[in-house]
Amino acid sequence: MGDGGGGGGPPTPPPTQASFQQIQDTIFTPICTACHAGAAAPLGLRLDAASSYALLVNVPSVEAPGILRVAPGDPQNSYLVQKIEGRASVGARMPLGGPPLPQSSIDLVRAWIAEGAPAPAGASGTADVFRVVATIPAANAQVDAPIEALHVIFNADVDATLVGAAGIRIEASGGDGVFDNGNEICVPLADVRVSAVNPRMLTVRPVAPLSGDRFRLVLGTSAGIALADVGAHVLDGDADGRAGGEFSVTLDMLPEGTP
Template sequence: MKLLFITMIGLLTACNAGNGENLDGQGQPLEPVIAEDITDDDGNEEKSTLLWIQDNVFSPICVECHGGANPAAGQNLSDLATSAKNLINVTSANANFKRVLPGSAQNSYLYLKITGASQAGARMPLGKPALSTDAINAIKQWITLGALVPPNSNISAQVNNSHMTTRQLNEHKSATLTLSFNQPMNFSSLASEQILINASSPTATWSISDENITLSVINPQTLKITISQLPLAVTQLKFSLNNNSISSIISIGGQLLDGNYNNVDGGEFNYEHNF
């Protein structure tokens, strides 16, 4: 059988549809981010990278206030790793926005701040001329492309963005989870049997067999996990990756995926979707 059916003794407790992660300012799911090449035709690094932004914006301009032992708003931009830790997927002073929401500049407080958007209060840098058009565009593009960090930069490898799409096909349905990572990953040793997926309804659970799981590497930063032949009765899916008893996902720089976002290499990544 492609799906192992297990009858439950009791009813499952209903779970919330989500906690607001990976939603835009209107509460709608963000589309998956497909990272693009960040070099120009001559192989030079373009401006839309965190490294360029750190060297040309954060360090020379922002650290005057956002640096040192007591950075303004607790947002330290002193160096590359510190900036990434203090910006990406971190809740801002306006709880409706992340400081940087990968894939969506318009829903990133940093971008709203430097463009003078009304939702973000006073424009930054405070009391100084606005950032140059090049700097603003670089930050916008960096966020839009997924807020990637340089490999081998001592920044934890993490999932930056996750997005689920579903389809109903006659007597079954399928689901595809797109995961965008903050840096290039090495998926060469990852196999479908190393990903734990459980499906459930209010009265039953199904364990998904690996023959119904397809892994698609879109690019080194983007992985798609597709499940086929799901019963129509399924109302919830739970994914578990980077369980070190089964397998580990590693960046091209050799870092274990920080699946639980504690800025320490390793840790299980979990994702839940309710239909």
């Protein structure tokens, strides 16, 4: 853009290769990040340039957990498309409260997904510091429906061989909403695994759906083994910029008003 292509000629034909960068620059950054940014982003969906790809592609929707936000190759069944076209099963058309996106913008998103939702240039499977980008449900979320699975999205591909041995656990507060006071309950887990379609996503499934308490998911260490990415970078759990430390996130399923 900005190279003087105006001047009343015929409209520019649609690009043959829709790039994620273009979607970021023309849709997400100028329109969606008014709400979808930072810790208060609705449903934990941050659409700023540093987060958007990791939180969209092959990541389940929060509103409709049976459908992916972006299912590569399948625009029709991508929740992102359904939300901007106003045909989602839950909630409002996006952008919320604003005019609908022009058809050319919707077509750009559709074309990118149809092409397999390729990553922006420069993205790779590993990073220098391995860290958590987001969880679904989001940290400190007040959740009403029972939670059948927790998803953790990282900034690099998870080494699946370590998942079974690393210290991953869910604790319940024991009904008082307080942790570390001795009455926590360790929630039995049915399954912890790296997603088959998204190597950056870990899914933790309790034996029974979580409800009626405050819960804490901890990605810690067990007998010295912690999560790492495929490049052997150990998780920077406490976000101090260096490998090591526990990651934990709290999910509140107590009735509103509980201290």
